[in-house]
Amino acid sequence: xxxxxxxxxxxxxxxxxNVTFRCDPISxxxxxxxxxxxxxQGPEFLTYFQNEAQLEKSRLLSDRFSxxxxxxxxxxxxxxxTEQGDSAMYLCASSSHSGANVLTFGAGSRLxxx
Amino acid sequence: xxxxxxxxxxxxxxxxxxAVIKCTYSDSASNYFPWYKQxxxxxxxxxxxxxxxxxxxxxxxxxxxxxxxxxxxSLHITETQPEDSAVYFCxxxxxxxxxxxxxxxxxx
Numbered sequence: 001x002x003x004x005x006x007x008x009x010x011x012x013x014x015x016x017x018n019v020t021f022r023c024d025p026i027s028x029x030x031x032x033x034x035x036x037x038x039x040x041q042g043p044e045f046l047t048y049f050q051n052e053a054q055l056e057k058s059r060l061l062s063d064r065f066s067x068x069x070x071x072x073x074x075x076x077x078x079x080x081x082t083e084q085g086d087s088a089m090y091l092c093a094s095s096s097h098s099g100a101n102v103l104t105f106g107a108g109s110r111l112x113x114x
Numbered sequence: 115x116x117x118x119x120x121x122x123x124x125x126x127x128x129x130x131x132x133a134v135i136k137c138t139y140s141d142s143a144s145n146y147f148p149w150y151k152q153x154x155x156x157x158x159x160x161x162x163x164x165x166x167x168x169x170x171x172x173x174x175x176x177x178x179x180x181x182x183x184x185x186x187x188s189l190h191i192t193e194t195q196p197e198d199s200a201v202y203f204c205x206x207x208x209x210x211x212x213x214x215x216x217x218x219x220x221x222x
Binding site for chain 2: 004035040045103107
């Protein structure tokens, strides 16, 4: 297992387009988290899953954002009708049930909206 | 809601000296306090954590202290080395609410 994998690493898109990011967590981890990080800031919590169930969503996650984890393994984060303010690094992390608080992060997907 | 304040935002120390980064939190129910290190182009990596049933934890050159009464905790790095240069984030609670980070520069 090579850790948490995120794709694509970089995405440049025009305002109004839809984008989708994928996260493959560590295989034995049943919890998966999405964070957003802008320049000079700490990661901001967006949402998390336990297996396939989405247990919590931040108020930061507007109606244009949707996350899924259909089979309890990989997850996707889709942003519809992107806005310039969506430009950020989107980080995925996973953790096991036994070590629920210990997050392993991926390298992130950087989104630039022109 | 939960709030985590971190300071300083930037810290420069001479190689070999110690660095201290401090965080405060608002939710008295918080019981888990990790520290993450983020290098350029990478996601944050856990370097040390502490739970509320202990006041101090040490791992080689890194230590974390916790004062639950005052709701603050600190990261201590001794004998700093060039590879310690990075952004450090504190966090608190189950949802892992992060501070805004401290950019640490180790000066030669």
